[in-house]
Amino acid sequence: MVETFEWPLEPSPEAMRRMVEVVMERLAAHVGSLGEQPASYDQSQGLALSERLIEPLPQRGEPLESLLAALFDEAIPMSFNAAGPGYLGYIPGGGLFEAALGEFIAASINRYVGVWVAAPGLVQMEANVVRWLCQIIGYPASSLGFLTSGGSIANLSATITARRDRLGEDFLDGVAYGSDQAHYSVLKAGAMAGLRRRNLRKIPSGPRQQLRLDLLEQAIEDDRRAGLSPFLLVGNAGTTNTGAVDDLEALADIARRHGLWFHVDAAYGGFFMLTERGQRILKGLSLADSVTLDPHKGLFLPFGTGALLVRDRRALQVAFDETGDYMPGFQEADSSVDFCRLSPELSRAFRGLRIWLPLKRHGVAPFQQALDEKLDLAQRAAEALAATEHVEVVAPPQLSAFAFRATFPDLSPEALDDLNRRWLERINARQRVMLTSTLLDGRFTLRLCVLSFRTHLDRLDAAIEDARAALAEVTP
Ligand SMILES: Cc1ncc(COP(=O)(O)O)c(C=O)c1O
Numbered sequence: 319m320v321e322t323f324e325w326p327l328e329p330s331p332e333a334m335r336r337m338v339e340v341v342m343e344r345l346a347a348h349v350g351s352l353g354e355q356p357a358s359y360d361q362s363q364g365l366a367l368s369e370r371l372i373e374p375l376p377q378r379g380e381p382l383e384s385l386l387a388a389l390f391d392e393a394i395p396m397s398f399n400a401a402g403p404g405y406l407g408y409i410p411g412g413g414l415f416e417a418a419l420g421e422f423i424a425a426s427i428n429r430y431v432g433v434w435v436a437a438p439g440l441v442q443m444e445a446n447v448v449r450w451l452c453q454i455i456g457y458p459a460s461s462l463g464f465l466t467s468g469g470s471i472a473n474l475s476a477t478i479t480a481r482r483d484r485l486g487e488d489f490l491d492g493v494a495y496g497s498d499q500a501h502y503s504v505l506k507a508g509a510m511a512g513l514r515r516r517n518l519r520k521i522p523s524g525p526r527q528q529l530r531l532d533l534l535e536q537a538i539e540d541d542r543r544a545g546l547s548p549f550l551l552v553g554n555a556g557t558t559n560t561g562a563v564d565d566l567e568a569l570a571d572i573a574r575r576h577g578l579w580f581h582v583d584a585a586y587g588g589f590f591m592l593t594e595r596g597q598r599i600l601k602g603l604s605l606a607d608s609v610t611l612d613p614h615k616g617l618f619l620p621f622g623t624g625a626l627l628v629r630d631r632r633a634l635q636v637a638f639d640e641t642g643d644y645m646p647g648f649q650e651a652d653s654s655v656d657f658c659r660l661s662p663e664l665s666r667a668f669r670g671l672r673i674w675l676p677l678k679r680h681g682v683a684p685f686q687q688a689l690d691e692k693l694d695l696a697q698r699a700a701e702a703l704a705a706t707e708h709v710e711v712v713a714p715p716q717l718s719a720f721a722f723r724a725t726f727p728d729l730s731p732e733a734l735d736d737l738n739r740r741w742l743e744r745i746n747a748r749q750r751v752m753l754t755s756t757l758l759d760g761r762f763t764l765r766l767c768v769l770s771f772r773t774h775l776d777r778l779d780a781a782i783e784d785a786r787a788a789l790a791e792v793t794p
Pocket of ligand 1 (some may be wrong): 583
């Protein structure tokens, strides 16, 4: 006889409603106070926290309220406030609430979007999203792509697509080129795609941190003469270091002349194509064979949303189309798609909804406006810092990021590095903003990137105020 229990894994509609209310109360308080929360936390306490939270496999259930307490009162406060307005480090993300709703709905309905026949309407919504992204970057109707977990996987998928398209199966002599400013995921993608590390070229960048075209052409010619097979060129549309944008038109031309696949890493900068200024700065982006975008950066979505777009969708099919006897039939219409044939994944989250819902609810105008605001804010902050005594803006904003440092002519380079390190610590200690650093020409450099939809003028002014006050504290 089969025993009957109360099945706790299947709550009643009323129980579901109560759970959502409890969660919503916590969320409203948390998200509503992001601006007042500290920008970061005391990192010396991080290890103690993670050790305190180690626990065995739970044998019994606990009330939702006490679990939320552990999450919201203990774990969340000890983290970078990456969704808050003061997050000006690395590349800020976002966290639009409608995207969270999309995620919640997608996980609750749990429909299958890996193949078209399983949910044609939902797959069409995701295909629409991908086409909108193609439209934003100026791609033609032949283009398509797919949503990924982020820019790293998009760059990896682009490298594999390029490798299949240009080299087929014998690719060990293949050579890929990018600048010394490329995100490290580009190099990692080459290694993961099976290329020889010694065939991954880092071409030096010149003024404005742009890839040196003369050195690139020279390297391609040298490699050809050495019997190697140049096949991939990766350009930057907004580097992580300083927000630098390569001369994309010139790179497209070099790639075309040498028969290279041209991929652009626009993970950070790509969505500035929504603005007129961005379109001017990123001119040539639509000439790329493939483009990485991170909606979890410039479209203000929660982390876990990237995209790879490809100018000719057939290249994706060549790279990723496999099937098994147990699979349902695929559809052949040009208007829709079986995403498992164009991408590495089969079962996966319905990522489309977290983009579809915010874009449909708001339309594109508020996104354009917010991105224009970021360009203005970065410009204003850079000007204010440049006007500050002892501060040099070493990489002015090309988009919404820039790099700067304190300079004192009497100090050695090592002493200056140390001073700048302490300056950054003092700025961040004030907890209104969080900035991060990088090395530029081997020297410790502060950087500031404005990208969150929650960051406005008041927070940038606070950043400048804190930077000036902190500099006074470390001035020799
Ligand atoms: C320019 C650039 N490319 C690629 C990446 C990697 O993207 P993700 O962190 O989404 O994997 C980043 C991340 O910050 C980036 O800024």
